Structures are given as structure tokens and as C-alpha cells.
Amino acid sequence: MSQISSLKFWMANLVKLEFAALDLSGDNYLSWVLDAKIHLRANGLGQTIVDENDASPEENAKAMIFLRRHIYEALKNEYVVVDEPLALWKALGERYDHRxxxxxxxxxxxxxxxxxxxxxxxxxxxxxxxxxxxxxxxxxxxxxxxxxxxxxxxxxxxxxxxxxxxxxxxxxxxxxxxxxxxxxxxxxxxxxxxxHQSRPTGSSPLPEINAASQEVNATSSRGSIHKRGRGGKRGRWQGSRKDRGARSEGLGPRMGPSTNGKNASRNKGKAQMSHVPRNVESPCHRCGAKGHWPQMAHQKYRVS
Incomplete structure (x- = not known):
């Protein structure tokens, strides 16, 4: 139980250290000596480790507490009878100065x-x-x-x-x-x-991102138009209406006249509608404007 208490005290004491404590092996003795001198001088205790000094008992006590706090626990026990900072300083020097x-x-x-x-x-x-x-x-x-x-x-x-x-x-x-x-x-x-590694010598630079994006957008828009005009249902419906309109105006079919009765009736209706005269005087019964198809033609042939 006593060993655990001493270990806890030593671990708590490590937190308060201004620099690394002197190891029992003395591997860090040279750096420890330099750190100890600097901190003692900063605290006004530098004269306590100098020969023939005139330090007061209070200063010697403070320096002794500081030195013992910055040495390893086992090393501290070996010099437990030393109560003067100068004596402890010389004893440690004689022991580890060979480093x-x-x-x-x-x-x-x-x-x-x-x-x-x-x-x-x-x-x-x-x-x-x-x-x-x-x-x-x-x-x-x-x-x-x-x-x-x-x-x-x-x-x-x-x-x-x-x-x-x-x-x-x-x-x-x-x-x-x-x-x-x-x-x-x-x-x-x-x-x-x-x-140099980003682009080898003699190679052309990559296109700008704006130009590349514009080209991609133009290509995609052309593809969309082509799809709506040829591939989509709406494009095929509009194209077929245009073809029927062209055939009704006498431009002639591409593959010959259609034998389908339904298409023939539609073409016949288109032809009759194209020969109905315009009446510029009679207003339209639906919108009231003049210059439309006559009333009967408008009712019979609805133009979408």
C-alpha cells in the first residue's frame, strides 16, 4: 500500500516539473545540469550552487526542494541525508560528470x-x-x-x-x-x-474548363433536339403531321399513296379544308376575329 501511495505521489509530482527529472542512469545529466542552472537563476537561487556563497537559509531550503523535486525517486533516496544544495550539486557532479x-x-x-x-x-x-x-x-x-x-x-x-x-x-x-x-x-x-511533371515538355495544354463545358452542353442540346425530332413520340407525331400537310398541299408522298383507309380519309379532309374560301367579313364564332375559316369549316375541321 505504501508503494502505491509513493507511486501516486511521484506521478502527481511529475506534472509540476519544469523539466525532465534526472534519471538514475544519468543519461540526461548534461541537459539536466543546464536546465537546473537556468531555473535556479530565474528564481533568484543561482548563488546557492556556487562555492563560498552568501545565500540565506531560506534560499538554500528553496533550492534544495527544487533540486530534490527534479531527480528520480530512487536517486533521491540515495542522498536523503544531504540537506545543502551545494553539497547535493557536487555529489551529483562527481557521480555523473563522466558522462x-x-x-x-x-x-x-x-x-x-x-x-x-x-x-x-x-x-x-x-x-x-x-x-x-x-x-x-x-x-x-x-x-x-x-x-x-x-x-x-x-x-x-x-x-x-x-x-x-x-x-x-x-x-x-x-x-x-x-x-x-x-x-x-x-x-x-x-x-x-x-x-514539369504536371505537363511534359512539348505537350499541348488541356482545354479550358469553360470551353469544354460549352462544347459538352452544345453536344447534349443537339442530341436532345435530335431525340425530340426523330426518336421521341412527340417528334414522330409532329413529323407525320408535317408529311401529311405536305402531301395535302400537292408536294407528293415519298413512298407512294397510302392504302390505309384511315389515312386516306384524313388526307381527303385536309384537301377539302384547303379549298374552303376564307371569309374576311364574317367574324369567327369562337374568338370573334375576322380572317379565319368560315363558321362551318371551323366547326368541321379543327386545326390544332
Whole structure:
């Protein structure tokens, strides 16, 4: 039960941490030392971890609480009898300061084999550059801006010799200026490649969407008209009426006279209606206007 309570207390305490607590293995000791110094100075307690300081008992107590809160629980139990921040600071340094000697050779190895041409993008190379140089600086190794510029320019791909010479003649003084220029060039190259792949060289552009839609609309409208005039029932009825009208006016049938009695009676009625004289004086009994067919013809032959 006590272990569960201590675990809950430790988990609740993790939420209040300003930075990662010091691990028992000491793998994060170098970054922990830097974070602890910054936060102690921000809280006005930076002098508590300095030799021959004049910090008050209250300041030492606050610094001790802060340090113990940012170390692992098992590590805290090992230094439970230490009640001075300076003593705890030195004890942790003696225990984990060898991490500098372990980290520095690895960082030097990575720096030696760091090459710009081995990375797919400028962002990946820039991230690796800052990670390696930060590790070396934490271990006391000084890496200047000139070193970072030379490392980048001297590891270009062999096909980019002219580009590398242009960057050298640009006279960059800071590594960040060179990286900004490389990032801009990378984005422009990606845009140029996308434009080239969208339409190969020598090919004609696609028609505009407005012209294409107009052509489709015109084609569909012609098809609709053709369908109504020839394929639809209404078109066939109108066409047959036109043909019958043409035959009644004496233009002659295409396939000879029809032998159907029904059609013959219709044609006969059409012919009689065409010979009925117009009466311009008598008004129409249906609409009252003059110039229509006579009254009897209008009743007998209805024109639709």
C-alpha cells in the first residue's frame, strides 16, 4: 500500500516539473545540469550552487526542494541525508560528470562523418547539425560558425560543384544564413519539378474548363433536339403531321399513296379544308376575329 501511495505521489509530482527529472542512469545529466542552472537563476537561487556563497537559509531550503523535486525517486533516496544544495550539486557532479567523457567521443565521431549529401532534405541535415554541435558544446568542445559553414559547403555532392562555389562567393558569415538560402532553393526546386511533371515538355495544354463545358452542353442540346425530332413520340407525331400537310398541299408522298383507309380519309379532309374560301367579313364564332375559316369549316375541321 505504501508503494502505491509513493507511486501516486511521484506521478502527481511529475506534472509540476519544469523539466525532465534526472534519471538514475544519468543519461540526461548534461541537459539536466543546464536546465537546473537556468531555473535556479530565474528564481533568484543561482548563488546557492556556487562555492563560498552568501545565500540565506531560506534560499538554500528553496533550492534544495527544487533540486530534490527534479531527480528520480530512487536517486533521491540515495542522498536523503544531504540537506545543502551545494553539497547535493557536487555529489551529483562527481557521480555523473563522466558522462561528458562518454558523450564527447560519440559527438566527435558524428561530427567527423556528418555530410550534407547524405540527407534527403535540408531540414534533416540542419537538425542533425544542431544536435551534434549542442552535444559537443555541452562537453566543452567549441564549434564556431565558420566550422559549421565549412562542414556544410565541403560536403556537397560532386554534381553540385558550381552551386557550392556560388555559395562560397556569397560570403555567408553565419550558418543560419546559409541554411535559409538552401531551404529556399530546395522549395523552388520542388515547385519546378512539380510544374514539369504536371505537363511534359512539348505537350499541348488541356482545354479550358469553360470551353469544354460549352462544347459538352452544345453536344447534349443537339442530341436532345435530335431525340425530340426523330426518336421521341412527340417528334414522330409532329413529323407525320408535317408529311401529311405536305402531301395535302400537292408536294407528293415519298413512298407512294397510302392504302390505309384511315389515312386516306384524313388526307381527303385536309384537301377539302384547303379549298374552303376564307371569309374576311364574317367574324369567327369562337374568338370573334375576322380572317379565319368560315363558321362551318371551323366547326368541321379543327386545326390544332
Amino acid at each position: 561528458r567523457m562518454v558523450t564527447l567521443p560519440k559527438a566527435r565521431y558524428e561530427w567527423t562523418h556528418l555530410r550534407f549529401r547524405d540527407f534527403k532534405s535540408v531540414s534533416e541535415y540542419n537538425s542533425a547539425m544542431h544536435r551534434i554541435t549542442s552535444s559537443m558544446r555541452l562537453c566543452g568542445e567549441n564549434i564556431s560558425e565558420e566550422d559549421m559553414l565549412e562542414k556544410t559547403l565541403s560536403t556537397f555532392h560532386a554534381s553540385n560543384v558550381l552551386l557550392q562555389q556560388q555559395y562560397r562567393h556569397s560570403g555567408f558569415k553565419k550558418y543560419s544564413e546559409l541554411v535559409s538560402c538552401l531551404l529556399l532553393a530546395e522549395q523552388n526546386n520542388e515547385l519546378l519539378l512539380k510544374n
